[in-house]
Amino acid sequence: MDITTWMNNHTGWTDFILVGLFSQSQHPSLLCVAIFVVFLMALSGNALLILLIHSNVQLHTPMYFFISQLSLVDMMYISITVPNVLLDQMLDVSTISVPECGIQMFLYVTLGGSEHFLLAAMAYDRYMAICHPLRYPMLMNHRVCLLLVSGCWFLGSVDGFMLTSIHMTFPFCKSRKIHHFFCEVPAVMKLSCSDTSLYETLMYLCCVLMLLIPVTVISVSYSCILLTIHRMNPAEGRRKALATCSSHMMVVMLFYGAAVYNYMLPSSYHTPQKDMVVSVFYTILTPVLNPLIYSFRNKDVTGALRKMLSVEPFFWETVK
Secondary structure, three states: OOHHHHHHHHHOOOEEEEOOOOOOOOOHHHHHHHHHHHHHHHHHHHHHHHHHHHHOHHHOOHHHHHHHHHHHHHHHHHHOOHHHHHHHHHHOOOEEEHHHHHHHHHHHHHHHHHHHHHHHHHHHHHHHHHHOOOOHHHHOOHHHHHHHHHHHHHHHHHHHHHHHHHHOOOOEOOOOEEOOOOOOHHHHHOOEOOOOHHHHHHHHHHHHHHHHHHHHHHHHHHHHHHHHHHHOOOHHHHHHHHHHHHHHHHHHHHHHHHHHHHHHOOHHHOOHHHHHHHHHHHHHHHHHHHHHHHHHOOHHHHHHHHHHHHHHHHHHHHHO
């Protein structure tokens, strides 16, 4: 028995209906164009940042390696939801099959979990660079960075597999309508006609761990960083350290703020409209903001971009 037949036997139908972003919009066409523009900006911005980091030797450092991984996550994150939303709007289709919903849910949870731990790894990297500068090259070598990134992806995939595999075994008989623009776990769980209290407790504990462990690492790292910065004598070094850390903290607050609202606040605080607005923020807007935060506020990245732009005209003139 294939996965499609198995899932259909457990749900009773072959697809869900996504209510989507455009159902309550007075100007759906304008909203569709705006989302498409933001989607292109997110893809191009993150792709450009990855290209700059991998093509410029000066950016071959642990910090930029982690930033390139964050950009990769953001590109995948926005790509699993927005294209489907735009395509459904253009084709006037609002259904999604159960297997597609499960795959989307798995990817979404995996990428979200991976980003949680990746932000923690980035905070740990900044702690090592600022608090232990002499030992930093040895403590954060390429092998250690690869292990940290691999661990982030592994923990995210474990979380995605565990929550999705349990969730998609529930029978769904209350309604076919998902009051969301993609298959988010809480929105799909509301359609189940079985007792989900145990699963909700498990999901809550997983989310607490997925948030608590990275937040603890980030909090401890930045507490030590702030103490070290306070003791710094050269004003230039203090400013550079604060600039680097402030960029990272902006990304952390944007991402974790939305995650806390979605998965840790009681259901009485949630409405379908609020949930969709928050989801738009961290699935569509955050991926386009991250490269802007790390590029425009970073002299190394802007310098690499100017260098690349100055080399390209010279290259084409040589070819001619």
